[in-house]
Amino acid sequence: MVDALLWLSFGGPDGPADVRPFLENVTRGRGVPPDRLDEVEAHYQHFGGVSPINALNRSAIAAVEAELVRQGLDLPVYFGNRNWHPLVEDTVAAMAADGVRRALVFPTSAYGGYSACRQYHEDIARARAFDGAPELVKLRQFFDHxxxxxxxxxxxxxxxxxxxxxxxxxxxxxxxxxxxxxxxxxxxxxxxxxxxxxxxxxxxxxxxxxxxxxxxxxxxxxxxxxxxxxxxxxxxxxxxxxxxxxxxxxxxxxxxxxxxxxxxxxxxxxxxxxxxxxxxxxxGDPRFAELVVSLIREHLDSAPAVKLSDLPALGCTANGALCAPGCCELPRRPGPR
The missing domain is CATH 3.40.50.1400 (Rossmann fold)
Structure with a gap:
């Protein structure tokens, strides 16, 4: 039984005042020097301090909602981000308040790797760190769908x-x-x-x-x-x-x-x-909404993964295959010498 879909993305600023706090969220704990943040902040301010990703995510979510209705699936779609509002922690808390007990998670990345895949698992674990949190199951990578x-x-x-x-x-x-x-x-x-x-x-x-x-x-x-x-x-x-x-x-x-x-x-x-x-x-392509719903159906119907290559497409497939030990881990920085 699945109650909802969580659309999980990277996030981006919605205005000039958001840019620096957003970048500090992105780089927290990574030792990125302030002058590099200044440089990237200037890139955002060049476009009015607004990232296109938020509006594009909302548009894609609307298309997925319509495709779910078209296919007869009653799944509300929630939107959460790693680095900016709506933050995934707040979204998952709202899901719990709405009575969601088990949800699938669609991350806006087609690939493996630490930032592209495993960090989304970490986002999910962080967002669930409270009593009564819903179970969240991340859908698989789809680079070869x-x-x-x-x-x-x-x-x-x-x-x-x-x-x-x-x-x-x-x-x-x-x-x-x-x-x-x-x-x-x-x-x-x-x-x-x-x-x-x-x-x-x-x-x-x-x-x-x-x-x-x-x-x-x-x-x-x-x-x-x-x-x-x-x-x-x-x-x-x-x-x-x-x-x-x-x-x-x-x-x-x-x-x-x-x-x-x-x-x-x-x-x-x-x-x-x-x-x-x-x-x-x-x-923005209409087939993208179909893709998301096809990944949902792989999980709901235990259907075989639709793929065009033999490379692994991990995350959580219909047969429960998660990332292997050691896969996509953030490499350790060398200690002081």
């Missing part, structure tokens, strides 16, 4: 329309430290392998044989190795008349998408005289 692949592929087709012949298709995802990508067990490097697999599936659907997978939004100290190359650097190395950039690592437009791609990457392409187009993210 055919509805996700089809939605992203159509976004690439739209972006590529009118581009010069011989354009280069470039997929991007949020970079992470190399040590965070290297996880224990046979599924090591799960995050980057899932990104590469999703890119391959989308490129195949579009009919593009050659493409690149690059990274964006790194924020760590320069002495720590992160996944490379960076998108802006890569554009400078592309030998093509145009670039179509697909932010396959994001399901909706975070600030990183509109700053790193629409602003910085687009400016670099303009400097070089290269045509530039950015594909939209998947959450």
């Amino acid at each position: 055919p509805l996700f692949v089809d939605a992203v592929a159509d976004a690439v087709r739209v972006a590529a329309a009118g581009m010069p012949e011989g354009y280069r298709l470039v997929f991007t995802a949020h970079s992470v430290p190399v040590s965070a990508d290297r996880t224990a067990g046979p599924d090591g490097y799960l995050y980057s392998r899932q990104i590469a697999t999703a890119a391959r599936l989308v490129a195949s659907a579009v009919g593009v044989a050659e493409f690149d997978v690059v990274w964006q939004s790194r924020s760590g100290p320069p002495q720590v190795p992160w996944l490379e190359p960076d998108i802006v650097d890569h554009i400078g190395a592309v030998e093509a008349p145009g670039v179509v950039v697909c932010p396959i690592g994001f399901v909706s437009d975070h600030l990183e998408v509109v700053w790193d791609l629409d602003t910085e990457a687009a400016a670099r392409a303009a400097e070089l005289g290269i045509a530039f187009a950015r594909a939209g993210t998947a959450s």
